[in-house]
Amino acid sequence: MTTETLQTLHMTDHLDLLESHAIFILREVVAECERPVLLFSGGKDSAVLLHLAAKAFAPQQLPFPVMHIDTGQNFPEVLDYRDRAVEATGARLVVAKVQDSIDQGKVIDPGPMGSRNRLQTVTLLDAITENGFDAAFGGARRDEDKARAKERILSFRDAFGQWDPRQQRPELWQLYQGKVNPGEHLRAFPLSDWTELDIWQYIEREQMDLPTIYFAHERDVLLRDNMWLAVGPFVEARSGEKIERLSVRFRTVGDANCTGAVLSEARTLSQIIDEVSVANVSERGATRADDRFSETAMEDRKREGYF
Amino acid sequence: MKLAHKDLLRLATVGSVDDGKSTLIGRLLVDTRQLFDDQLDAVVAASEKRGVGDLDLSFVTDGLRAEREQGITIDVAYRYASTPSRKFIIADCPGHVQYTRNMATGASTADLALVVLNVAHGLKEQSRRHLCIAALLGVRSIVVAVNKMDEVNWSESAYQGVVDELDTLANELGFESVISIPVSALLGDNVVDPSPNTPWFDGPTVLHALESSEAGSWSGAHGGARLPIQWVLRQPGGGRTYAGMLNGASLQVGDSVTLLPANIETTITAISSGSGARDVASTGLSIDVALDAETDAGRGDLIATAPLPKVTKEFAATICWFGEAPLRVGQRLRLKHTSKVTPVRVHALSGVVDIATLAIDANTMLQTNEIGLATLQSADALVLDDYRDNRVSGSFVLIDEVTNATVAAGMVGRAAFL
Numbered sequence: 001m002t003t004e005t006l007q008t009l010h011m012t013d014h015l016d017l018l019e020s021h022a023i024f025i026l027r028e029v030v031a032e033c034e035r036p037v038l039l040f041s042g043g044k045d046s047a048v049l050l051h052l053a054a055k056a057f058a059p060q061q062l063p064f065p066v067m068h069i070d071t072g073q074n075f076p077e078v079l080d081y082r083d084r085a086v087e088a089t090g091a092r093l094v095v096a097k098v099q100d101s102i103d104q105g106k107v108i109d110p111g112p113m114g115s116r117n118r119l120q121t122v123t124l125l126d127a128i129t130e131n132g133f134d135a136a137f138g139g140a141r142r143d144e145d146k147a148r149a150k151e152r153i154l155s156f157r158d159a160f161g162q163w164d165p166r167q168q169r170p171e172l173w174q175l176y177q178g179k180v181n182p183g184e185h186l187r188a189f190p191l192s193d194w195t196e197l198d199i200w201q202y203i204e205r206e207q208m209d210l211p212t213i214y215f216a217h218e219r220d221v222l223l224r225d226n227m228w229l230a231v232g233p234f235v236e237a238r239s240g241e242k243i244e245r246l247s248v249r250f251r252t253v254g255d256a257n258c259t260g261a262v263l264s265e266a267r268t269l270s271q272i273i274d275e276v277s278v279a280n281v282s283e284r285g286a287t288r289a290d291d292r293f294s295e296t297a298m299e300d301r302k303r304e305g306y307f
Numbered sequence: 308m309k310l311a312h313k314d315l316l317r318l319a320t321v322g323s324v325d326d327g328k329s330t331l332i333g334r335l336l337v338d339t340r341q342l343f344d345d346q347l348d349a350v351v352a353a354s355e356k357r358g359v360g361d362l363d364l365s366f367v368t369d370g371l372r373a374e375r376e377q378g379i380t381i382d383v384a385y386r387y388a389s390t391p392s393r394k395f396i397i398a399d400c401p402g403h404v405q406y407t408r409n410m411a412t413g414a415s416t417a418d419l420a421l422v423v424l425n426v427a428h429g430l431k432e433q434s435r436r437h438l439c440i441a442a443l444l445g446v447r448s449i450v451v452a453v454n455k456m457d458e459v460n461w462s463e464s465a466y467q468g469v470v471d472e473l474d475t476l477a478n479e480l481g482f483e484s485v486i487s488i489p490v491s492a493l494l495g496d497n498v499v500d501p502s503p504n505t506p507w508f509d510g511p512t513v514l515h516a517l518e519s520s521e522a523g524s525w526s527g528a529h530g531g532a533r534l535p536i537q538w539v540l541r542q543p544g545g546g547r548t549y550a551g552m553l554n555g556a557s558l559q560v561g562d563s564v565t566l567l568p569a570n571i572e573t574t575i576t577a578i579s580s581g582s583g584a585r586d587v588a589s590t591g592l593s594i595d596v597a598l599d600a601e602t603d604a605g606r607g608d609l610i611a612t613a614p615l616p617k618v619t620k621e622f623a624a625t626i627c628w629f630g631e632a633p634l635r636v637g638q639r640l641r642l643k644h645t646s647k648v649t650p651v652r653v654h655a656l657s658g659v660v661d662i663a664t665l666a667i668d669a670n671t672m673l674q675t676n677e678i679g680l681a682t683l684q685s686a687d688a689l690v691l692d693d694y695r696d697n698r699v700s701g702s703f704v705l706i707d708e709v710t711n712a713t714v715a716a717g718m719v720g721r722a723a724f725l
C-alpha cells in the first residue's frame with residue numbers, strides 16, 4: 001500500500017462515514033421535498049443534526065427553517081442553547097407552543113406539574129399542517145428504542161400524521177425516495193445508524209457547543225420511581241421525598257419533569273465518553289419516564305405521530 | 308499495518324419464517340453482553356407477560372406489539388454491536404413471504420448474510436428465495452446456522468443432509484464464502500461458546516465466523532469513480548460546486564472526469580468534504596467538487612472516471628417485484644436511479660425465475676415477490692453501470708405513480724446464475 005492510500009484510509013474513519021451518510025440524507029430530502037423543516041429540541045442529537053445540516057449546505061444558508069416544539073416545561077439552559085445554536089446557523093426559528101394548543105382547547109392542560117410530553121404530538125402535527133411542511137428531520141437513533149430500531153430512514157406519515165409499522169415503504173440501498181401526496185409527510189432520520197457513543201465521539205471531534213446540563217454539575221435532585229429528577233418549577237418534593245444536592249448530568253434532554261439525571265462526575269467530553277463506553281443501563285431506560293409507561297410506549301406514541 | 312479503528316460488518320439475517328433468526332440474534336447479543344440491563348429486564352418482563360417462558364430471545368429484536376403478539380418478525384430491526392475485533396450493524400429480517408420486501412430492504416445494504424435453517428426442514432422454498440435475493444443483491448459471503456439441533460438430538464447426519472442441500476444451491480448462486488455451523492439458538496450451542504453436544508463438529512462458532520469473515524463491501528470493485536450530483540452549491544464569488552456521495556473509486560484534484568449524460572470532459576479543480584478542503588476523497592464520502600469547465604450540470608447528472616458507464620434510454624434489468632397487483636408489459640412507473648427520477652415503461656418481460664430450479668420460465672407478468680427479467684424504456688437518458696460493477700449506479704427502485712409506494716428493486720443487467 002502506498003502512503004497515500006494509507007492516509008486516505010486513515011482519514012475515512014467510521015465518524016467520517018456516519019457524517020457522510022447523514023449529509024447525503026439531508027441533501028436528498030431537501031432535493032426531493034418541497035418544504036422540509038428540522039425539528040430541534042436542544043438535545044445532543046438535534047445539536048449534531050443541526051451541525052450536519054449546516055455542513056451539508058455550506059457555504060449557503062440552511063434551505064429550511066428549524067422548529068422547536070415548546071412544551072413550556074424546558075430546562076432554561078436548553079432554551080439558552082437553542083437560541084444560541086440556531087442563531088449561529090442563521091436559520092429561521094419556528095417555535096410551536098403546547099401552551100397555544102392548550103389555550104385553543106385542542107388538548108387538556110395536565111396542570112403545572114403534569115407531563116405535557118404526550119400533548120406535544122398535537123402541537124407538532126398542527127404546526128406541520130399550518131406551515132405546509134412535507135418533511136421533518138428528526139435526530140432519532142435506532143439504538144434508542146425497539147420501535148425506533150424498526151423505523152425507516154425516510155418514514156412515511158399519512159394525512160393524520162400516523163406511522164403504520166406494518167406498511168413501511170421498502171427502502172433499498174441508499175435510494176431514499178421522498179414523494180408524498182398533499183397532506184401526507186415524511187419524517188427523515190439522518191442519525192438512524194449512530195449510537196450514543198458515536199454521538200459523543202462526534203461532538204468531541206467537532207468540538208461542538210452543548211447545553212451545560214449535559215456536563216456534571218451540583219444540583220438539587222430527588223429520587224422518584226428510581227429516577228433522579230431535578231427540583232424546580234415543574235418538580236416539587238412530594239411527602240416522603242428527600243431533596244439532595246448531588247453531582248449529576250443528563251444523558252438526554254426532554255421535559256424537566258420526565259427527564260432523569262444520572263449521578264456523575266464527568267465534567268468534560270472525554271470523561272463522558274469514558275462513562276458512556278461502560279454504561280450498563282440504556283440512555284432512555286436511565287433517564288426517561290415517558291418510556292417506562294408500558295411495554296410499547298414509544299411505538300404507541302410514534303403511531304400517533306410523535307417524533 | 309493495522310489501522311487504528313475497528314472495521315464494520317453489515318449483516319442481515321435471512322431464511323424462512325420461524326427457523327430462528329430473531330432468536331439467534333437475541334442469543335448473540337445476550338451472550339456477548341451487548342444488551343443494557345434495563346433492555347434485558349424488559350425482554351424478561353415481556354416474555355413473562357405473554358406466557359412464553361422466562362426469556363424469549365426473539366423479543367430482543369421483535370419490538371413491535373404485533374410482532375410479540377404473533378411471534379413473528381414483520382419488519383427489519385437494526386441493532387448495533389461491537390466486539391473487541393469488530394463493529395456490527397445487524398439487520399434482523401422477517402422470514403414470512405408476505406414481508407419479502409422488508410427482507411430485501413435489510414439485505415440491500417448487507418455485506419454478509421447470516422442464513423438460518425431449521426435442521427428438521429432443510430431448505431424451504433422461502434429459504435431458497437431469500438438466498439436467491441441475497442445473491443442478486445450482491446452478498447458474497449454467507450454464514451449458515453443450521454438451527455434447532457436440540458430437536459434432532461444433535462444428529463450429525465441430519466446436519467450433513469441440510470449442509471449438502473445448501474452447498475449445492477450456494478454453489479449455483481455463486482457465493483464466494485460459505486461457512487456452515489450446527490447450532491441451537493435457543494440453548495446457545497455453537498453461537499458464542501462451542502458446544503459439548505457436537506463433538507463431531509470442529510468448525511467455528513457463529514460469533515467467531517462473523518468476526519473473522521472477510522467481507523468488505525464489493526461495490527465498485529471493477530469500475531471508475533462515480534459521483535451522482537445531488538445538489539449544486541453556490542460559492543461566494545459566483546462559482547459552483549457539485550455535491551454528492553462518492554463511490555466506485557477515489558477521486559483526486561486534477562483528475563480528468565466526464566460529466567454525463569452531457570458527455571463533457573473536464574477536470575476536478577477542488578474537493579471538499581465535511582471536514583474541509585482535501586486533495587483526495589475515498590469512496591463513501593459526501594463531497595462537493597469544483598469543475599474546470601463552465602457547465603450547466605445539476606441534480607441527476609453524474610461525474611465519472613473511466614471506464615465510463617453507459618448512457619441509455621433502454622436497458623435490461625433484473626426486477627424483484629413487491630407490488631400488490633402484477634407487473635405487466637406496457638405498464639408505466641416512476642424510476643429512481645441515483646439522484647435521477649424519470650418515468651419508465653416496461654417494454655418487455657422476458658422471464659420469471661423459478662425459485663425451486665433457478666430456471667427462467669417464459670412469462671409476461673410478474674406476481675408479488677417474484678423475480679424476473681425485464682427491458683425498461685425511460686423518458687430521460689440514464690447513466691448506468693451493470694449492478695455487478697457498481698452497486699450504486701447499477702441499482703434503481705420503481706415507484707407507483709399514484710400512491711408513491713416503492714414497488715420494486717431493480718438491478719441493471721443479469722446475474723451469472725440466471
Ligand SMILES: Nc1nc2c(ncn2[C@@H]2O[C@H](COP(=O)(O)OP(=O)(O)OP(=O)(O)O)[C@@H](O)[C@H]2O)c(=O)[nH]1
Pocket residue numbers: 322323324325326327328329330331365378379380381400401402403423454455456457458490491492493494
Ligand atoms: N427447539 C428450538 N427452538 C428454537 C430454536 N431457535 C428458535 N426456536 C423457536 O422457534 C420459534 C421461532 O423463532 P424466531 O426466532 O421467532 O424465528 P424467526 O426466524 O426470527 O421468524 P420470522 O422472523 O418470523 O421469520 C420460536 O418459538 C423459538 O423459540 C432452537 O435452537 N431450538
Ligand SMILES: [Mg+2]
Pocket residue numbers: 328329330365369379380399400401402
Ligand atoms: Mg424473526
